[in-house]
Amino acid sequence: MTRDLPTGLADWRQAPRVRALNDQPLGTIGDHVLCWLQQALRGRDNPVIDAAVRLGNALRLPVLVYHGIAEDYPYASDRLHHFILGAGRDLAADCRARGLTCVHHVDRAGHRERGLVHRLGADAAAIVLEDQPAFVARRQSERVAARAAVAVFAVNAACLVPPAVIGDDVRGRSGFLRRHEPERAGWMAGEDVVPTVAPYDGPLPFTPDRIEELDTDALIAGLSIDHSLPASVMHPAGRVAAQDRLHRLVADVLPGYATARNDATRPEGASGLSPYLHFGVLxxxxxxxxxxxxxxxxxxxxxxxxxxxxxREWFHHQARMLDAPARYDRVPAWARDTLADHADDPRPEAETLTAMLRGETRDESWNACQCQFLIDGWMHNNLRMYWGKRIIAMTPDPDTAWATACYLNDRLSLDGRDPSTYGNIAAMFAGSPADNERAVYGRVARRGDGSTRHRDGGAAWLATAATRAIPAVSVPATLPRNAYIGTHTGPGRKATARLLEE
Ligand SMILES: Cc1cc2nc3c(=O)[nH]c(=O)nc-3n(C[C@H](O)[C@H](O)[C@H](O)COP(=O)(O)OP(=O)(O)OC[C@H]3O[C@@H](n4cnc5c(N)ncnc54)[C@H](O)[C@@H]3O)c2cc1C
Structure with a gap:
């Protein structure tokens, strides 16, 4: 990678964050560096933007930051569009304050653009994009890199410690932590890179949306997406809301975090930052x-x-190492085997997809969990563990259980479609093997709701939480098993479940 870069970038301090995605040289006639953001939707403290600016400064070219949103990505809904457009609005403002041009496109009827990244990249000297290990971002980046005639660099913005520093040969979380912990302090320093070139004001192959002036509600209402899932009141979109949460964490949550975090009856004991981290607002x-x-x-x-x-960074590391982080075969073989041995067991606790989706099962505690996903677009960690385990008993077989858990989490939760989604669900389907063989679960440990129900006031809290008014969410005719699985190619990818075994 470095042989194509101008002198001065070879010893780039952030180099471990940067990965060349193709073998193309830097373009000689390009008039800008294209910085394409998919999920790291922040204008400050953003290693993708910083990498692009550093490259632009070295080449004496301006950076053009681009973010677009389509109607047809898996699980597109009012909830996700509101959150993404709110983040995009603040991204645009912060880029402008940094002296960077940032353009947006909201794809919709009458305002369609096909292959926009390719078209923007055609006039660029290089493309800098995100190194995301899961969901559509990874596949899209690989496609752009395969088609581009200029160098494409992927930059990790999701993790404090760039995964490349950890290496590909760690086994298990304790091995990961042994390498990760000593690195952390060294990655805490860093300032936004200041552009030394005037903002890009050249031609564009499309008419950008002026995102700060858009009537977001009206725009979203006209889109062909899932309107049955409303925006989350608990997690408003944008930088201000994210920073409010961060201030609350410091002032109110952190002083009692180690104990309060496990108490689902006090959701305010957790930070609630995961949606903002997933979309890179923070x-x-x-x-x-x-x-x-x-x-x-x-x-x-x-x-x-x-x-x-x-x-969180362990699950990012796992996803980076897997061909398809969202596929059931990431669950360790012993767990898949024991669940398969019991696939034909009678399932008296089975529920329909409709009952599960609407949080109307016979299990009040599970319904309380599901109501948080439906209404808040977020669920407390302690409830998620119960929720995930119970799905194994509520569905006809382990494959369907996996697909159901991924579907509900990905569609409803703002922080879904994330390396932590599939890593945590996989942990629910495995964990430490139980000593006893049980119906349906085999040697996969079950989990009760006692950590919430047996607290003071826990039963009453669950009863209230399970009967909150939910949105009239649409129910698919069949479980969308392959809404997103995704397989990927590239260096260091391994289809191995051993990553989870320690
Ligand atoms: C079945 C199941 C599914 C899950 N799905 C997701 C998901 O889709 N997206 C997601 O971000 N997290 C997921 N988690 C992990 C965890 O439950 C959430 O990150 C956490 O509840 C978010 O709330 P918070 O921000 O208040 O967390 P806090 O307790 O305040 O934690 C702070 C941050 O640490 C990270 N974190 C905390 N717990 C975990 C964990 N177990 N794994 C990875 N990172 C963690 C998150 O980024 C979180 O925002 C899942 C856990 C389970 C058991």
Whole structure:
């Protein structure tokens, strides 16, 4: 990669974040560096933008930041569009404040653009995009890189410690942590790279949407997407809402985090940051800087760091190593085998997809979990573990259980479609093998609702939580098993379930 880069970029401090996605040289006639954002929707503290600006400065070319949203990506809904467009609006404002041109496209009837990234990239000297290990971002990046006539670089913006630093040969989370923990402090420093070239004002092959002036509600109402899933009131879109949550974390949540975080009856004991992290409205460095500077006790900070860095970045690492992070075969073989051995067991707790989707099953606690997904677009961690395990008993076979869990999580949760989605669901389908063989689950451990129900006021809380008014969510005729699985090619990809075994 470095042989094509101008002198001065070869020892780029952020180089471990950067991966060449093709063998093309830098374009000689391009008049800008294209920075294509898919999920890291922030204008500050964004390694993708910084990489593009660094490259642009070295080439004496301006950077053009582009973000687009289609109607036809899996699970497109009012909920996701609201969140994404809100993030996009603030992205545009922050880019402008940094001296960068940022253009948007909202694809819709009468305003369609095909192959826009390719067309924007055709006049670029290079394309800088995101290194995302899951969902459509990864596949789209690989497609752009395969077609581009100029160099395409993928930059990791999701993790504090770039996955390349950890290497491809770690086994299990403890091995991962041994490498990850000593690296963290070294990645906490860093400032936004200042462009030394005037903002791009050249021609564009399309008419951008002026996202700050759009009537988002009216625009979304006219789109061909899932209108049965409304925006989340609990998680408003945009940078201001994200930073409010971060301030709340520092002031109110962190001082009691290590104990309160497990109490689902007090959802305010958790940060609620996962939607903003998933869409990159906040990055892990900004969050960890606030946590490090907070006045909370060391044990609370350490617990938070273990969740945000120790778990979240472990699941990113796993996804990067897998051909298809969302596919059932990532679950360790022993767990798939024992579940398959019991696939024909009677399933007295089976539920219909309609009952599950609407949170109207015979299991009040499960319904309480599902109501959070339906209404808030988020679920408390402690409830997610119960929710995920129970799906195995509620569905006719393990394959359907996996597809159902992924479908519900991906469609309803703002933070779904993420490496943490599939990594955590896989953990629910495996974990440590139980000593006893049980019906339906085999040696996969079951999980009860006692950690919530047996708390003071827990039963009453669950009863209320299970009867919240839910949106009239549409129900598909059949479970969309392949709405998104995705297989990928590229260096270091392995289809192995051993990653989960420790
Ligand atoms: C079955 C199941 C499905 C899940 N699906 C998702 C998902 O789709 N997207 C998602 O981001 N997380 C998922 N999680 C992990 C976790 O439940 C959520 O990240 C967490 O509940 C988000 O709430 P919070 O931001 O208040 O978390 P906090 O407790 O405040 O934690 C802070 C941050 O640490 C990270 N984190 C916390 N717990 C985990 C974890 N177990 N794994 C990875 N990262 C973690 C998140 O980024 C979170 O925002 C799932 C867990 C389970 C058991």
């Amino acid at each position: 990055g892990p460095r900004e969050v960890m800087a606030a946590v490090t500077a907070a006045a909370a006790g060391a044990r609370h900070k350490a617990k938070f760091a273990d969740e945000l860095l120790g778990w």
